[in-house]
Every structure is written in C-alpha cells, then in structure tokens.
Amino acid sequence: MNPALTIPAFGPMLPEILMAAGVLVMVLFGAFRGERPGYGMNIIALALLAVTFLAVLMLPSERVETMAGSFVVDDFAKFMKALTLLGSAGGVILSLDYMRREGISRFEYPILIVLSTIGMMMVISANDLIALYLGLELLSLSSYVIAAFDRDNVRSTEAGLKYFVLGALSSGMLLYGASLIYGFTGSVSFPTIASVLTGTTVGIGAIVGLVFVAAGIAFKISAVPFHMWTPDVYEGSPTPVTAFFAAAPKMAGMAMATRVFIDAFPGILVQWQQIIVFISIASMALGSFAAIGQRNLKRLMAYSSIGNVGYALIGLAAGTPAGVQGVAIYMAIYLAMTLGSFAIILAMRRGNVMYESIDDLSGLARTHPALAFCLAMMMFSLAGIPPLAGFFAKFYVFAAAIEANLVALAVIGVVTSVVGAYYYLRIVKVMYFDAPGERYDAMPFGVKFVLAVSSVFVVLFGIVPAPLVAAAGAAARSLF
Amino acid sequence: MTVTAAFFYLFATITIASGFMVIASRNPVQSVLFLILAFVNAAGLFLMMGAEFLAMILVIVYVGAVAVLFLFVVMMLDVDFAALRQGFLQYLPIGGLIGVILLLELILVVGTYTIDPGLVRSPAVPIPAADVMTNTEALGQVLYTRYFYFFQAAGLILLVAMIGAIVLTLRERVGVRRQDISKQNARTQETAVEVRKVPFRQGI
Structure with a gap:
C-alpha cells in the first residue's frame, strides 16, 4: 500500500533551493548577530541573488517537470526568473542608502525581499493551481510586510494595511475560481486542465472559475478594474519598496498570467481573450488619462505601471508565440525603465527631506544635467519615442496583436500611448524649460549604479536588440 | 440513508444559519460564538464524508485555537461596533447588487453541474478505503x-x-532590567552584604 518512494528530481529546483537555504542562513545570522550598522545583510542578499541568477542561467533549456508535476522549468521560466532576480536585486541596491538615512534600516528587509523572490520564482514555475497559490501567498505576504516597513510612518502602515486587506480579497477570488476549475475539470494540474477544456464542451462553471482566477491575477499585476490599491500603496510605501513593487512582482505576475492562460486554458482562447482584451484596454486608458492630473511622482509611476501592464497584456491577448515573445520583451524593457525612473526619484533629496513632486524637478537640466538627461531618456522611452527601448517594447506587442487580427486593440494601444506621452513629456518640459530650484544632494553609489545600468540598456537596446529578442523568442516557443 | 440525509441537512442548515448570524448579530462576542458553531457543524459535514482527520483538525485548530483567540481579541480591543455599523446601510444597494449577481452565477454554475463520470479524472492519489x-x-x-x-x-x-x-x-524597550543569572551567581557575601555598626539612638 506504500506509494512508491521515488525521490523527485531536485536539479530543476536548484535556484529555489539555493534561495530557501540561503534565506534560512540569513535569518539565523541576523538573529544571532543582532542589528548592526553597515550593509552586511544586504550584501549577503545580493550575493545570494547573484548566485541564484547564475543557477537559473545554467538550467537546462528543455521543458522539465518535477515534484509530481507541480513544478516546471522551461525557457520561459528561466527568462522570467532572470528578470525577477534582477528586479529584486534592484530593490535591494536602491534601498541601501535610503533605509539608513531614514533610520529604518533593519536586517529583515533583505530577508523579506529574498523570501518574496522565492515566492515569485515558485509562481513562475507553478504547473498546478496549488503551487500557484502557495507561491502567490509567499510573494504577497512578504510584500504586505515590506509595504509597512516604515512602521512609525502613518502612510506606510496605511499602505501595508490596504495592500493586505485588498490582497486577501483577491486571494479569496483566486481560490474560489481555482476551486470551481478543479470541480469542473477534476484536476488542479495545468496540462490536465488544458486537455479537459477543449472545443465546445466547456461548461459555464469552468468559465466562471476562469473569470475569478483572471480577477485574482489582474489584482496581482494591478490591471484595471483591480488597480485601486496601486496608487495608494505606491505612494505610501518607502520609495525603494515602491521601486521593488513596480519591478519584480510585476515580472512574476505577468509570467503567472501568461502561464495560466497559455498553459492551462489554450483550448478556450476565445473565452479568455475577451477578458484580457477588456482588461488591457481599460488599463491602458486609465493609465494614460488618470496620470494626467497627478503631481506626485510616485503616484504618477503607479499609473504608469498600470498603463504598462495594459500594453504588456496586448501581447498576451494575441495568444500566439509572437505575442508571448512581445510580453517577455516588454517586461524586460519595462524593468529597466522602472528601475531607472525610481533611481531618479530616489536621487531627489536635500538633507533629510525627500522630494517627490513633479514641480521639484523644475530646472533639473541646469542643476543636474546628467540626471535630467537620464530622466528625459526614461520618459521618452516610456512614451515610446523611436530610437529608445520603450518603442521596441510597444512595437513587438502591437505587431503581435495585428498578426492575431486584434487591430482595434493595437489602435487603441497607439492612441493611449499618445495620450500617455503628454504627461511623460511634461516632465521633460518641467526639467528643461522651468526655473531651476536648489541643487539636490550627491547620489549615493547604489542609486547611481542602477541608474547607469538601466540608462545604458534603454539607450542601447535599439542598437543591439538581438540577444534579448532571441532569448524572448526561445522563451515564448517553450510555452507552445 | 435517510438518517445520513437528515444529518447532512441538519449540519448544513445550522452551518449556513450560523454563518449568517456571524455577520448579522449585533454583539461581536455572539458573532464569534456563532462562528464556532459554524466550525463545529462543518466538522460534522467532514465526518459524514469520511474525512475524520480534517474534522478533528477543524475542531482542534479553528475552534480550540483560532476562535478563542478571536474572542480574546474582540474582548480586549473594545471596538465600538455600533459606531462602525453607522452608515453600513448606505452600501446596501451596491452590496446587494453584487450579492444578487454572485447568487445568479452560483445558480447558473450549480444548474449545469451534472456530474459526468468522465469529467472526474482518476484522482492523483485515491483515498484508500476506511x-x-x-x-x-x-x-x-x-x-x-x-x-x-x-x-x-x-x-x-x-x-x-x-x-x-x-x-x-x-520594539526594543530601553531601560528594562533583565535578569542576569551569571551576575547573580557571581555575588559573594562581600559584595552583597554590608555590615554597619548602628550607633544607639542615632540611626544611620
């Protein structure tokens, strides 16, 4: 009666195992060492992320399932995990100086970032609904805590509480949908669900379940109409935490959306395509129109990230290899643009005061020409002006949508990106044509490093796009 | 069979009724007590399905630990629930609308739920007989x-x-006097006791 005790293959899980073992060591180390000044824990976390990054790159490139089919590794998982690790590393590097100066530097911050990254990697590799949910909870619970990390600040605790309550609601919706899907397909495993839900025999129960799962996923990637938490949480959280939220979990969220819809529901593309098209249009429209009135840069970036998720979803709506390739390229470029923009927001500091408003940027071109140039590049790129990376990101998803006969969606995307260009370019105008204010303090090294790397990527991507495009293409093909 | 059905309807009815009372009762302590009742009846439902482990875990963990913790929290926090409920009714139209939509969806879902034997795949790990x-x-x-x-x-x-x-x-509290056992053990008679001669009728 004993089920055969075969040891599952651990090789494909090596990055996750490394991270989990590493984070346990960090917890013990931190607990015994106590709180010390210096960046010890942050450096350990960065080393851990770097080692894991290498381990991800060295994974075999064919599709491997392990852990009784709950965990899958393929090129898509490798690509998105690499992006996620970069985003998390960015979140740690940007926090180094900020946390110390704000007096909230504690060794738990890098630990929580690493734990949340493990959750993201589990989500990216999830091949059944249980693994998906567990990874998502690990990711979300750590995020709630780091949103409230500045615990003596009312705005930060409010952000954490809001995120927690709404996140719990969305987890509930996801679970409800998952239970309906399980009930109507008899399985939690994505390949089995895909083999059951084909053709015209799909019951309404599975469709309702699909809608609820889509709602839960849309919350995690902050797509309209489940975006309400985003501006408040982004504004209230400490700025490096906001940068982390805008970068790494978005990668995992889009990877999760892609894997769930492409891997588990390929047979009912028509049904979920409508949902994704609606979410995508609504996100793009809200992201561009609602951002116009914003004065606070962090809120502006929140709306910008809502809009960007909308553009990335265009690629998913196409449901083709080209579309998924577009999603992968879009997320990689979005990662660079977001980290770069937040590096500049973190550079706006005089003494102990952080400046977050658009007006505080006025005349930056005269006080800090290099900084202003970098921010201008980021904004031009976010607006989608041709030689920069952001243009190519949009180009690939729009092209995929047109190939998939979603011309209307692509046209709406172009129109909203023109609207969005207004507020991105207004920032450039404020920097270059308004009266200059006082100088800001010198940038700390970590912020400078992130800004330099992302600026170089954004400017040079147009010249050497081949490696990223090829990697994204391989990632997309592994899903089909 | 009829006894089983009767018990099923008994447990199910009490679960739903007490679930409703959790949100409807005015006194939060009563809400928690109704929650406990709902848990116990859900445990009864589990028992009828042969999932005795889940039933017992539900009683031990939820009734024994979680609900009692809830009771402590509710009693200690002293939240004015009457004030919280002020303006509760103004959300009734939209809340009711969402409730009705969800109910319709559920009816649609349950209405189409004909258990197709082919649909229930062979379970990953079948439950062995009792x-x-x-x-x-x-x-x-x-x-x-x-x-x-x-x-x-x-x-x-x-x-x-x-x-x-x-x-x-x-929060790290400052100025807390902690017990230091090695320090206590290291005390000798010389460091701990001071012998003084007290002059008569003068004191110290």
Whole structure:
C-alpha cells in the first residue's frame, strides 16, 4: 500500500533551493548577530541573488517537470526568473542608502525581499493551481510586510494595511475560481486542465472559475478594474519598496498570467481573450488619462505601471508565440525603465527631506544635467519615442496583436500611448524649460549604479536588440 | 440513508444559519460564538464524508485555537461596533447588487453541474478505503512524499508570517532590567552584604 518512494528530481529546483537555504542562513545570522550598522545583510542578499541568477542561467533549456508535476522549468521560466532576480536585486541596491538615512534600516528587509523572490520564482514555475497559490501567498505576504516597513510612518502602515486587506480579497477570488476549475475539470494540474477544456464542451462553471482566477491575477499585476490599491500603496510605501513593487512582482505576475492562460486554458482562447482584451484596454486608458492630473511622482509611476501592464497584456491577448515573445520583451524593457525612473526619484533629496513632486524637478537640466538627461531618456522611452527601448517594447506587442487580427486593440494601444506621452513629456518640459530650484544632494553609489545600468540598456537596446529578442523568442516557443 | 440525509441537512442548515448570524448579530462576542458553531457543524459535514482527520483538525485548530483567540481579541480591543455599523446601510444597494449577481452565477454554475463520470479524472492519489488505512495515515503517506513541495512552501509562508509579526510589532524597550543569572551567581557575601555598626539612638 506504500506509494512508491521515488525521490523527485531536485536539479530543476536548484535556484529555489539555493534561495530557501540561503534565506534560512540569513535569518539565523541576523538573529544571532543582532542589528548592526553597515550593509552586511544586504550584501549577503545580493550575493545570494547573484548566485541564484547564475543557477537559473545554467538550467537546462528543455521543458522539465518535477515534484509530481507541480513544478516546471522551461525557457520561459528561466527568462522570467532572470528578470525577477534582477528586479529584486534592484530593490535591494536602491534601498541601501535610503533605509539608513531614514533610520529604518533593519536586517529583515533583505530577508523579506529574498523570501518574496522565492515566492515569485515558485509562481513562475507553478504547473498546478496549488503551487500557484502557495507561491502567490509567499510573494504577497512578504510584500504586505515590506509595504509597512516604515512602521512609525502613518502612510506606510496605511499602505501595508490596504495592500493586505485588498490582497486577501483577491486571494479569496483566486481560490474560489481555482476551486470551481478543479470541480469542473477534476484536476488542479495545468496540462490536465488544458486537455479537459477543449472545443465546445466547456461548461459555464469552468468559465466562471476562469473569470475569478483572471480577477485574482489582474489584482496581482494591478490591471484595471483591480488597480485601486496601486496608487495608494505606491505612494505610501518607502520609495525603494515602491521601486521593488513596480519591478519584480510585476515580472512574476505577468509570467503567472501568461502561464495560466497559455498553459492551462489554450483550448478556450476565445473565452479568455475577451477578458484580457477588456482588461488591457481599460488599463491602458486609465493609465494614460488618470496620470494626467497627478503631481506626485510616485503616484504618477503607479499609473504608469498600470498603463504598462495594459500594453504588456496586448501581447498576451494575441495568444500566439509572437505575442508571448512581445510580453517577455516588454517586461524586460519595462524593468529597466522602472528601475531607472525610481533611481531618479530616489536621487531627489536635500538633507533629510525627500522630494517627490513633479514641480521639484523644475530646472533639473541646469542643476543636474546628467540626471535630467537620464530622466528625459526614461520618459521618452516610456512614451515610446523611436530610437529608445520603450518603442521596441510597444512595437513587438502591437505587431503581435495585428498578426492575431486584434487591430482595434493595437489602435487603441497607439492612441493611449499618445495620450500617455503628454504627461511623460511634461516632465521633460518641467526639467528643461522651468526655473531651476536648489541643487539636490550627491547620489549615493547604489542609486547611481542602477541608474547607469538601466540608462545604458534603454539607450542601447535599439542598437543591439538581438540577444534579448532571441532569448524572448526561445522563451515564448517553450510555452507552445 | 435517510438518517445520513437528515444529518447532512441538519449540519448544513445550522452551518449556513450560523454563518449568517456571524455577520448579522449585533454583539461581536455572539458573532464569534456563532462562528464556532459554524466550525463545529462543518466538522460534522467532514465526518459524514469520511474525512475524520480534517474534522478533528477543524475542531482542534479553528475552534480550540483560532476562535478563542478571536474572542480574546474582540474582548480586549473594545471596538465600538455600533459606531462602525453607522452608515453600513448606505452600501446596501451596491452590496446587494453584487450579492444578487454572485447568487445568479452560483445558480447558473450549480444548474449545469451534472456530474459526468468522465469529467472526474482518476484522482492523483485515491483515498484508500476506511478499513485499509485511516485517513491520518493516508494523508501522512502523501504529505511528506508526493506533496512535500507544498509542505515546504507552506513552511516558508509561516516563516514569513513570523518574521513579519516581529518586524512590524517588536520594539526594543530601553531601560528594562533583565535578569542576569551569571551576575547573580557571581555575588559573594562581600559584595552583597554590608555590615554597619548602628550607633544607639542615632540611626544611620
């Protein structure tokens, strides 16, 4: 009666195992060492992320399932995990100086970032609904805590509480949908669900379940109409935490959306395509129109990230290899643009005061020409002006949508990106044509490093796009 | 069979009724007590399905620990629930609308739910019959082997909960006198006792 005790293959899980073992060591180390000044824990976390990054790159490139089919590794998982690790590393590097100066530097911050990254990697590799949910909870619970990390600040605790309550609601919706899907397909495993839900025999129960799962996923990637938490949480959280939220979990969220819809529901593309098209249009429209009135840069970036998720979803709506390739390229470029923009927001500091408003940027071109140039590049790129990376990101998803006969969606995307260009370019105008204010303090090294790397990527991507495009293409093909 | 059905309807009715009372009762302590009643009846439903381990866990963990913790919290926090409920009714139209939509969806879903034998795939790990193996044993056999990935993931989630609670609430208190046992043991008669000669009628 004993089920055969075969040891599952651990090789494909090596990055996750490394991270989990590493984070346990960090917890013990931190607990015994106590709180010390210096960046010890942050450096350990960065080393851990770097080692894991290498381990991800060295994974075999064919599709491997392990852990009784709950965990899958393929090129898509490798690509998105690499992006996620970069985003998390960015979140740690940007926090180094900020946390110390704000007096909230504690060794738990890098630990929580690493734990949340493990959750993201589990989500990216999830091949059944249980693994998906567990990874998502690990990711979300750590995020709630780091949103409230500045615990003596009312705005930060409010952000954490809001995120927690709404996140719990969305987890509930996801679970409800998952239970309906399980009930109507008899399985939690994505390949089995895909083999059951084909053709015209799909019951309404599975469709309702699909809608609820889509709602839960849309919350995690902050797509309209489940975006309400985003501006408040982004504004209230400490700025490096906001940068982390805008970068790494978005990668995992889009990877999760892609894997769930492409891997588990390929047979009912028509049904979920409508949902994704609606979410995508609504996100793009809200992201561009609602951002116009914003004065606070962090809120502006929140709306910008809502809009960007909308553009990335265009690629998913196409449901083709080209579309998924577009999603992968879009997320990689979005990662660079977001980290770069937040590096500049973190550079706006005089003494102990952080400046977050658009007006505080006025005349930056005269006080800090290099900084202003970098921010201008980021904004031009976010607006989608041709030689920069952001243009190519949009180009690939729009092209995929047109190939998939979603011309209307692509046209709406172009129109909203023109609207969005207004507020991105207004920032450039404020920097270059308004009266200059006082100088800001010198940038700390970590912020400078992130800004330099992302600026170089954004400017040079147009010249050497081949490696990223090829990697994204391989990632997309592994899903089909 | 009829006895089984009768018990099913008994447990199910009480579960739903007490679930409703959890949100409807005015006194929060009564809400928690109704929650406990709902848990106990849900445990009864589990028992009828042969999931005795889940039933007992539900009673031990939820009734024994979680609900009692709730009671403590409700009693200690002294929240003015009457004030919280002020303006509660103004959300009734939209809340009611959402409720009706959800109800319609559920009816649609349940209405189409004809159990197609082909639809229920062969389960990943079938439940062994009660006379072969107890429920607990069967769960134990797969929990640490087939589903050990989920088990470990759940462990990490609990670790996050612990770290999170410490990060958000632990405050280093200054000026606290802690017991230092080695210091206490190192005291000798010379350091601890001082012998003074007290002059008569003068004191010290």
